[in-house]
Amino acid sequence: MGLHNEKMKNAILIAGIVLVAFNLRPSITAVGPVISDIRLDTGMSNGAAGLLTTVPLLAFALLSPLAPKIAQRSGNEWTVFGGLLLLGIGIAIRPTDLVYLLFFGTLLVGAGIAICNVLLPGIVKNRFLKVGMITGAYTLSMNFMASLGSGISVPLAHGLELGWKNGLLFWGIFTVIALLAWIPQLRKKEQTEDIVKPNPAKSSLLKSKIAWQVTFFMGLQSFLFYCLIAWLPEILVSRGIDISTAGWMVSIMQIAGLPTAFLAPYLADRYPNQRGIIIVLSTSYIIGLTLLLFGSNMVILSISILLAGASQGASIALSLALLSLRARDAKQAANLSGMAQSIGYLLAAIGPFTVGIIFDLFSSWTPSLVLFIIVAIAMFAAGLGAGRDQYVTAED
Numbered sequence: 001m002g003l004h005n006e007k008m009k010n011a012i013l014i015a016g017i018v019l020v021a022f023n024l025r026p027s028i029t030a031v032g033p034v035i036s037d038i039r040l041d042t043g044m045s046n047g048a049a050g051l052l053t054t055v056p057l058l059a060f061a062l063l064s065p066l067a068p069k070i071a072q073r074s075g076n077e078w079t080v081f082g083g084l085l086l087l088g089i090g091i092a093i094r095p096t097d098l099v100y101l102l103f104f105g106t107l108l109v110g111a112g113i114a115i116c117n118v119l120l121p122g123i124v125k126n127r128f129l130k131v132g133m134i135t136g137a138y139t140l141s142m143n144f145m146a147s148l149g150s151g152i153s154v155p156l157a158h159g160l161e162l163g164w165k166n167g168l169l170f171w172g173i174f175t176v177i178a179l180l181a182w183i184p185q186l187r188k189k190e191q192t193e194d195i196v197k198p199n200p201a202k203s204s205l206l207k208s209k210i211a212w213q214v215t216f217f218m219g220l221q222s223f224l225f226y227c228l229i230a231w232l233p234e235i236l237v238s239r240g241i242d243i244s245t246a247g248w249m250v251s252i253m254q255i256a257g258l259p260t261a262f263l264a265p266y267l268a269d270r271y272p273n274q275r276g277i278i279i280v281l282s283t284s285y286i287i288g289l290t291l292l293l294f295g296s297n298m299v300i301l302s303i304s305i306l307l308a309g310a311s312q313g314a315s316i317a318l319s320l321a322l323l324s325l326r327a328r329d330a331k332q333a334a335n336l337s338g339m340a341q342s343i344g345y346l347l348a349a350i351g352p353f354t355v356g357i358i359f360d361l362f363s364s365w366t367p368s369l370v371l372f373i374i375v376a377i378a379m380f381a382a383g384l385g386a387g388r389d390q391y392v393t394a395e396d
Helices: 002-021 032-042 046-063 067-075 076-094 099-127 129-161 163-169 172-196 201-209 209-238 243-268 277-292 298-325 331-364 366-384
Strands: none
Touching: 002 099, 002 172, 032 046, 032 099, 032 129, 032 163, 046 099, 046 243, 046 331, 067 076, 067 163, 067 331, 076 099, 076 163, 076 172, 099 129, 099 331, 129 163, 129 243, 129 277, 129 298, 163 298, 172 277, 201 331, 209 243, 209 298, 209 331, 209 366, 243 277, 277 366, 298 331, 298 366, 331 366
16 A cells, blocks of 8 residues: 555656646747747837847746755745746736836746756656656656747737737646646655755865766757757758748757657666767767758758757757766755756857857858857767766766
8 A cells, every 4th residue: 555655646746747847948939939929019129029038048047056045945846836836927927018027027937947947857866766767758748848839839829819928828827737736745845855955065066077067068958959949940941941841840850859858868767877878869960960051952951950859859858867867866966957057058048149140240051050060069078978977076
């Protein structure tokens, strides 16, 4: 009977983690496709509209190091619940013509997601032996909802005639469901307080080579992901693809990453080091980006999109798995997660902006695509270090 109860508790927790993960991307990816509608209704400039899509990433960068500190007081489970509340409030208040409320709501959305982003790896590390399988499950959920967010944003706004405001408000349904599903975990605070106490070795993370390698792997894959999400349609149009087809190809790129998002952390959990996985996904990424640089017909471009998408899914899932695999315990996993996601999302935030400036300077996508290949090579190098079978320490 005791074993049955334990299995039931784990099943409820897994369901809760997956439902939390449902909320970690769509409220962001749903904005881009309707940004022109938002700009027209609010009268904001193109620059302000571009900043609106960057605000959540800046919130990730700024708040990720603070999430473990908040959890020291309240416990991981209660802090995740608070993050979901912030997300829900942000989703509720941002559908407005008042620009300051739109930005404030977007900031709350980013803050809520940042908290959940950072603390989930620590919860997984503390509560499960099969870190890779659980990480794969929630990463798959997160990536699926990210693609759904960008895919149905316009149909919600225009096809169902909800408008951009109700279209963005729609994603609050999943937040309410996640809040309800997470309530059973709030009774776990007494059992989990030990995993969020201040970590005396926390400062040593800044002296750890592996911690920095995990951080750069996380950051560089985030840079590539958000740059491609933002600019791939324009790049494809410059290759002779019509804008509608280009939009579908971006969705296909994200869908191609769904199987690898589950497979990569599952395999990572089965081997002492993850260098083999790093070699495969990085090589695939570099080949895909190179084909995108030189490709001029639909077949080659399609292959490049599939390779890049599969590599994207594997890299984000593996980077999240490494936060747990390279940590000795849940405290260290939370601190490593805060460090890696803070710097990682800062890189993600400056990436699309930097690529836009490069295009303005050269009026060509070639320099940016060369930059993407260089970043993929750097990600490969960081991954080889991050994939070592060692825990983060000050002496590594």
